[in-house]
Amino acid sequence: MKTSKSKELNKKSKEKQKNILEMLKSHGAKIYDDLDNGQFPKFSIPSRSVSNIVYDKKLRQYILGNNSALRSAKNSAQLRSFTQLMWLAFFANRLTQEKKSSTLRDVYYSSQAFAVEFEDQSESDNIIVDLEAVTSKPREDFHIFPEERSSIFGDLDIEYTIPGYEGKTMNLSNHPDGYSIGPSLTTCDLVGTSAEIVIAVEKGGLFTRFVEEQIDKKFKSIIINTGGQAPRSTRTLLKRLHDEMGLPVIILTDGDVYGEHIAMVIKSGSANAAHLRELTVPDAKWVGVWATDIEKYKLPTIPMTEFDIKRCYDLQKDPRYQEGIWKKELDVFLKLKRKAELEAFSKYGLTNITDKYLPQKLELAKSL
Amino acid sequence: MSSIKEKFNQISPSEFFYSNRDLAGFSNPTRSLYTAVREFVENSLDACDQKGILPDVHLTIKAVDPEKPDPKPYILTVKDNGPGVDSKYVPLAFGTILYGSKFGLKQARGMFGLGATMAILYGQITTNKPVIVKSSRDGKIQDEFELLLDIQKNKPIIVKHKTKEISKSGLSVSICLEGDYSKAGTKIRDYVYETSLITPYATITFDDPKGQKFHHPRFVKNIPSPPTIIRPHPHGIDVERIRRMIVESLFEIPNIDDTMIEKVRKDLGLSKKNLSFTAIMEKARKKGKSLPCQTRVVIALMSFLKMDFEKLNKIRIEDIDVPNKKLFYWDFGDSQSKSVDMDSESQYYNLLTHTVQGEPLTTFLTKRFQRVGPTTAVKFAKFAKFKPEKRMGTMTNQELVKLSNSLQTFEDFMAPDSNCLAPLGAEPLEKGIKKFFNPDFTAVVQRPASAYSGFPFIIEMGIAYGGEIKSGGPHVYRFANRIPLLYDEGSDVVLKVVNDADWGRYKVKGEPPFVIVSHICSTRIPYKTAGKENVADRPEIERELRLALQLLSRKLAAYMSKRGQAEMAKKRSNLYAKYIPMIAEFCTELAGKKKEPDYKKILEEVNPIEPKKIVEEEKPIENK
Numbered sequence: 001m002k003t004s005k006s007k008e009l010n011k012k013s014k015e016k017q018k019n020i021l022e023m024l025k026s027h028g029a030k031i032y033d034d035l036d037n038g039q040f041p042k043f044s045i046p047s048r049s050v051s052n053i054v055y056d057k058k059l060r061q062y063i064l065g066n067n068s069a070l071r072s073a074k075n076s077a078q079l080r081s082f083t084q085l086m087w088l089a090f091f092a093n094r095l096t097q098e099k100k101s102s103t104l105r106d107v108y109y110s111s112q113a114f115a116v117e118f119e120d121q122s123e124s125d126n127i128i129v130d131l132e133a134v135t136s137k138p139r140e141d142f143h144i145f146p147e148e149r150s151s152i153f154g155d156l157d158i159e160y161t162i163p164g165y166e167g168k169t170m171n172l173s174n175h176p177d178g179y180s181i182g183p184s185l186t187t188c189d190l191v192g193t194s195a196e197i198v199i200a201v202e203k204g205g206l207f208t209r210f211v212e213e214q215i216d217k218k219f220k221s222i223i224i225n226t227g228g229q230a231p232r233s234t235r236t237l238l239k240r241l242h243d244e245m246g247l248p249v250i251i252l253t254d255g256d257v258y259g260e261h262i263a264m265v266i267k268s269g270s271a272n273a274a275h276l277r278e279l280t281v282p283d284a285k286w287v288g289v290w291a292t293d294i295e296k297y298k299l300p301t302i303p304m305t306e307f308d309i310k311r312c313y314d315l316q317k318d319p320r321y322q323e324g325i326w327k328k329e330l331d332v333f334l335k336l337k338r339k340a341e342l343e344a345f346s347k348y349g350l351t352n353i354t355d356k357y358l359p360q361k362l363e364l365a366k367s368l
Numbered sequence: 369m370s371s372i373k374e375k376f377n378q379i380s381p382s383e384f385f386y387s388n389r390d391l392a393g394f395s396n397p398t399r400s401l402y403t404a405v406r407e408f409v410e411n412s413l414d415a416c417d418q419k420g421i422l423p424d425v426h427l428t429i430k431a432v433d434p435e436k437p438d439p440k441p442y443i444l445t446v447k448d449n450g451p452g453v454d455s456k457y458v459p460l461a462f463g464t465i466l467y468g469s470k471f472g473l474k475q476a477r478g479m480f481g482l483g484a485t486m487a488i489l490y491g492q493i494t495t496n497k498p499v500i501v502k503s504s505r506d507g508k509i510q511d512e513f514e515l516l517l518d519i520q521k522n523k524p525i526i527v528k529h530k531t532k533e534i535s536k537s538g539l540s541v542s543i544c545l546e547g548d549y550s551k552a553g554t555k556i557r558d559y560v561y562e563t564s565l566i567t568p569y570a571t572i573t574f575d576d577p578k579g580q581k582f583h584h585p586r587f588v589k590n591i592p593s594p595p596t597i598i599r600p601h602p603h604g605i606d607v608e609r610i611r612r613m614i615v616e617s618l619f620e621i622p623n624i625d626d627t628m629i630e631k632v633r634k635d636l637g638l639s640k641k642n643l644s645f646t647a648i649m650e651k652a653r654k655k656g657k658s659l660p661c662q663t664r665v666v667i668a669l670m671s672f673l674k675m676d677f678e679k680l681n682k683i684r685i686e687d688i689d690v691p692n693k694k695l696f697y698w699d700f701g702d703s704q705s706k707s708v709d710m711d712s713e714s715q716y717y718n719l720l721t722h723t724v725q726g727e728p729l730t731t732f733l734t735k736r737f738q739r740v741g742p743t744t745a746v747k748f749a750k751f752a753k754f755k756p757e758k759r760m761g762t763m764t765n766q767e768l769v770k771l772s773n774s775l776q777t778f779e780d781f782m783a784p785d786s787n788c789l790a791p792l793g794a795e796p797l798e799k800g801i802k803k804f805f806n807p808d809f810t811a812v813v814q815r816p817a818s819a820y821s822g823f824p825f826i827i828e829m830g831i832a833y834g835g836e837i838k839s840g841g842p843h844v845y846r847f848a849n850r851i852p853l854l855y856d857e858g859s860d861v862v863l864k865v866v867n868d869a870d871w872g873r874y875k876v877k878g879e880p881p882f883v884i885v886s887h888i889c890s891t892r893i894p895y896k897t898a899g900k901e902n903v904a905d906r907p908e909i910e911r912e913l914r915l916a917l918q919l920l921s922r923k924l925a926a927y928m929s930k931r932g933q934a935e936m937a938k939k940r941s942n943l944y945a946k947y948i949p950m951i952a953e954f955c956t957e958l959a960g961k962k963k964e965p966d967y968k969k970i971l972e973e974v975n976p977i978e979p980k981k982i983v984e985e986e987k988p989i990e991n992k
Contacts, residue, residue: 028958035952038969073951076940083947083954090954116950 013161013189017096020141024093027134031086040074041082046133046275053274055319060282061269064133080117084127085134087116092131092142099163101143101183104128133275140186140233150234151178151204153211154222156241157191160184176211178225186233190244196220197362198241200284202228202253202262206342206353213354219362222247230266235279238266242281249281250365252358255289255299256339257311260329268320285368287361290325291332294340297357300347301338309337325368383519393483393900394490397439401547402555404444404490405429407483408541409560410851412448413567415539417594417790422586423570424449427560429549431577439548441495442577444487447540452503455511455531462488462501462541463515463524487543489517494546498527507537549577555854557582561804562845562852566792566887568800587803588796599738601784602748602775604822604892607768610775613736614726614760622662624669624685629677635663645676665723668716672708673697690721726761729754729771739782751778776822784824786817791826791889792850801830805883808834808931811923812885815916820908825890827909829916831924832883833876834931841882842866846903848893853901861905862886865913874921875928884920886913944974 027043034041046052047067056063073082091110095102102110108124111117118124128139139145156172162184169191172179179185199221201207207225210216216223222241226234241247251266253259263286269279294301304312312334315321321330333339345353393403409425416423425448432441453461462485488499504510514528549556553576560574564584569591574582600609622628633639636651636659643651652659652667659667670680672695686696686705693710710717727735730745740748749756752774754767763771791814798812812830819825837843846853846862853860866884876882894904903909952967 024958025960028955028960031951031955032959032961032965035948035955035967035970036965038966038973040970041951041955073948076943079943079947083950086951086954086958090958093958114950 013187016141017099020096020137021093023135023137024089024096027089028093040072042070042072042074043134044068044070045130048129048133048275050271053271057319059277059280060267060320061277061280062271062274063277064274081127081130084111084116084118084124085130087111087114088124088127088131092144095143096141099143099161101145101162103145103147105147107144129275136275136277138232138236138273138276138278140183140236143183145183145186145233146231148180148182148231148233149227150181150231151207151225151227152181152185152222152237153178153207153224154193154195154198154216156193156195156222158185158188159191161187161189172222173216178207178211178223181224181231181234181237183233186236190240193222193245193247194220195222195247198222198224198238198247198249200224200226200230200238200249200251200266201342202226202251202259203342206252209350209354213351215354215358219358226262226266229262232273232279235266235281238284239279239281242283248365249284250362251284251286252288252342252361253286254339254341255291255294255344256304256341257308257315257330257333259289260286260326260333261311261315264320264326285365286325287365287368288357289340289342289344291329291336294336294338297345299340299344301336301340301344304333304337304339308339309334383522394486397494397546397548398551400487400490400494400545401429401442401444401549401552402559403483404487404543404545404547405446405556406559406851407487408444408446409563409572411484411541412446412450412539413563413570413850415450416448416570417591419451420591420594421450422589422591423567423572425570426573426575428575429547429556429577430575431549432544434577438550439546441497441544442547442549443542443544444491444547445540445542447538449536449538452505452537452539453501454505455503458501458503458511458513459515459524459526461485462499462513463517463526464522484541485517487545488515488541489519491543491545492517493519495544497544500540500542502540502542504534504537504539507535508533510534558854559852560584562847562854563850565800565804565845565885566797566847566850566852568792568796568803588799590796592790592793592796595788595790598785598788599736601819601822601824602733602737602740602778602781603784603819605737605772605775607772610768610772613732614763622665624666624680624683626681628662628666629680632663632666633677635659642678643676645670645674648676664719668720669695671714671716672710672720674708688720688724690724693717722759724761725759728757728759730756732760738785744780744782747780748774748778751780783817784819784822786824786826788891789817789824789826789889791828792887794828797828797830797885797887801832801883801885805832806836807832807881807883809924809927811920811927813916813919815912818908818912820894820906823890823892825888825893825909825912827912827916828887828889829913829920830883830885831917831920832885833924833927834881837881837883839881840879842871842876842880843883845883845885847885847887848895848900848903849889850887851900853903855901858902859896860902861910862888862903862913864905865910865917868914869917869921871921874925875932876924884917886916888913941974944971 030043031041045068046064047069048064049067052065052067053062054065071078071082073079088107091107104125105121107128108118108121111124128144131142132139152172153176154173158170158172160166160168160170165184195216197219199210199215199219201210201223204225204227207223210223215221224234224238230238238249242249249266251263253262263284266281267284267286268282269276273279289299293299312330315330321327342353345357394400405427409427412425413423425446428445430443432443464485491497491499498514498516501513501515502510509531510533512530512532513526516525516527518525557574557576560572560582561584564570564572568588569586571586572584576582636648636655638648638651649671669685673680673683675683682700684698684700686698688695693712694707695710696705696707699706710720726732729749730742733740733745733748734742746756749758752771754771794812794814798810801807801810801812810830810832812828815827817824817826844863844866846860871877888903888909894906894909896902896904948967948971952964956964
């Protein structure tokens with residue numbers, strides 16, 4: 001039973017790879033034909049300028065508007081970036097075919113083997129975003145990954161798809177430090193789980209506590225450490241756990257404006273990634289630490305800095321913060337002008353957060 | 369107590385220059401060798417210019433003993449194809465300080481020929497060898513002199529003189545002097561090189577002590593029209609100059625000798641006849657003003673002396689004392705001075721006093737100065753508060769100062785005559801710049817004549833860019849009256865104007881391959897020092913230089929923007945050539961093809977129209 005499902009999943013992942021390669025090939029073929037016909041190759045690329053980033057209420061995330069720019073090899077000012085993008089597509093094609101993964105930094109250095117110049121890594125990073133925008137696919141699909149810093153723990157069976165591990169399975173509760181979410185976990189097939197919920201926490205410290213306190217078993221959950229703002233690989237995994245395994249996602253962050261926004265980005269994406277649509281978990285729920293919790297649980301606080309306050313005002317203009325708890329909690333933060341970290345619960349004992357707070361919030365989440 | 373008697377001695381010009389030789393550029397062996405070369409070459413060129421001869425100048429410097437270390441004696445010889453110097457004048461011209469033919473007011477390289485004799489003097493005091501002058505005026509007989517200067521007496525000593533038959537006219541001067549060629553060599557070669565640039569109609573050859581030959585053949589066949597000698601402009605005058613002019617202008621009392629008497633007799637038609645005093649007077653009264661001026665003066669004298677020709681022959685006029693109305697003369701017969709009273713009622717009285725007192729102010733102005741007409745002269749007299757008929761001979765010292773100041777400040781005089789100037793001309797200058805620098809771009813301008821302090825001047829300027837010009841410009845080549853100025857450029861007015869220019873505005877950036885040639889022509893170049901190396905910043909000259917430079921800079925800017933466009937096109941074409949093949953390579957693999965697409969067509973499309981020419985223009989930038 002399990003094997004057949006695994007085969008089916010394997011097929012699905014192969015399908016995905018084939019689609020990516022097909023898409024890259026069609027882009028390449030178009031450029032090839034232009035050149036062969038004595039024409040300057042060109043393609044259009046959605047504009048990522050601020051004026052073209054709009055909030056889609058239906059999708060519940062930021063998306064790019066209809067504006068697009070033409071990038072042409074005839075324009076000498078664009079020639080360099082045109083070539084860089086062509087190289088990246090060429091490089092991504094090789095990576096995908098050979099199922100090799102690479103990091104953003106790798107990409108920057110790999111370019112030099114082909115005499116493609118990048119001034120610095122930020123230039124190559126920018127071209128990677130261009131490729132995402134043109135193809136509407138996240139870079140992870142092209143086997144380009146950021147540095148890893150987030151991790152996962154819980155009863156989840158996976159089957160690797162990366163070369164050398166194909167077909168190998170693993171249960172993610174075997175190692176108490178958790179598993180870092182890298183290329184292999186982002187691309188693996190999700191085989192099965194006994195968990196009923198995914199708990200994403202902002203901090204490594206709390207993640208370790210949760211593992212120690214066997215939150216995975218007590219609450220039948222998969223625990224994920226986002227390591228601050230969740231990397232895109234982690235967001236991809238969260239989305240897959242929600243979409244493919246049908247697990248609800250709840251998010252636990254520090255009690256400040258940044259924590260609130262970490263939750264928001266998991267839920268509805270960021271303006272920076274407005275060109276991508278497979279990174280959000282719109283049903284994810286932010287359960288704490290809320291501003292209202294600070295008083296309710298009498299948490300020790302520290303004052304907000306001027307920068308914190310400015311961030312609050314900025315977010316007030318964001319369409320996603322116009323209603324519900326998002327608006328309410330933001331207003332309270334501004335009123336209190338104080339913030340509380342997850343560790344603040346330790347004032348009432350190390351396990352206070354797992355014994356008292358978490359169960360209450362899990363209960364609450366059901367009604368959110 | 370002993371008293372020391374101070375001795376006052378008059379020193380000769382030779383002695384003066386002997387003790388002040390650094391004033392004229394003979395301060396050390398390096399500088400002296402260079403200055404000597406200059407003086408002789410410039411004299412040769414000036415001589416040829418004056419006679420309209422296309423100059424052929426041959427300069428040779430040879431070490432007396434090549435093995436000796438510098439400084440050491442060198443033999444410097446300059447030979448030309450000019451008119452030569454009359455053998456009568458050779459000893460004076462080459463053996464006397466301040467003897468020369470260049471005292472008139474016109475543009476010439478040197479002013480008085482002083483420098484050449486200075487060089488000879490310097491050679492003599494450092495090596496004690498005579499100067500050898502070979503001169504031929506007719507191209508048949510050549511006079512060869514060996515001369516030494518008697519420094520104290522400022523007189524030539526002829527050591528040797530011989531003549532021989534030759535086939536070419538010209539002058540050759542050879543001196544032996546202490547010099548330092550190892551240090552002066554660069555400057556001398558630069559001097560020869562730059563002189564041939566500004567004298568394109570001359571062939572200049574230089575054989576240096578190391579056996580190297582530098583040959584600069586003429587590349588222009590037409591000699592520029594020679595300048596004419598002109599009278600001074602009132603603005604350029606001073607008291608001393610006026611005083612000298614008055615002395616020159618006085619109608620002198622003629623020397624009454626046999627010839628003079630003979631002439632007067634002839635004018636009166638009395639060559640053969642001897643008439644009495646009264647008869648002579650009667651005859652003269654009848655002829656009246658038809659007689660020449662000098663004759664009438666003699667008649668006037670006779671009328672007061674009451675003498676006939678025979679008696680006149682035995683006296684000499686000593687003085688005419690106008691205020692006391694007395695006429696003094698020396699009687700040879702009695703061997704004593706005598707005097708007669710002059711009757712102021714006599715018709716001859718005014719004639720005689722006017723002769724002594726000189727010409728009226730207005731006549732003085734119109735006759736002695738350039739471009740002053742009778743109307744202007746009268747206007748000036750009113751301005752200076754002089755009577756127009758005021759006699760020049762009666763001016764007191766104070767009045768002379770007043771006159772001089774007024775001449776300099778009166779604004780209604782016409783601008784100085786520029787006929788005395790001999791600019792090179794825009795065309796030969798451009799030709800020279802093109803030949804010497806082989807640039808991509810050249811522009812020249814000759815400004816209209818202008819004047820400072822009564823001295824006319826003309827600015828000629830050329831600008832060149834790119835080609836074989838070295839980067840690190842602007843390289844400024846300064847010339848004045850066809851002389852290259854090589855020393856002390858930091859304090860020169862041309863440099864000041866060039867440095868003031870905002871080259872960025874003219875699209876000239878970085879260290880451009882860029883040359884500026886500036887030529888100032890004037891009857892008097894306002895040099896800052898006697899060494900003739902840098903020009904002082906007179907506002908009038910500075911202004912003209914600025915205008916010339918601005919005009920040329922604008923032309924350069926127009927060229928630079930065209931060049932910039934071509935470079936841009938080239939750059940773009942390079943970009944395509946670099947990136948399109950890369951795009952082709954990547955998309956071939958991406959599209960899963962084996963063969964690369966045919967992208968040559970679009971590369972041809974973006975290539976600039978004249979790729980070859982632009983490649984040529986690109987060269988100098990790499991050329992460092």
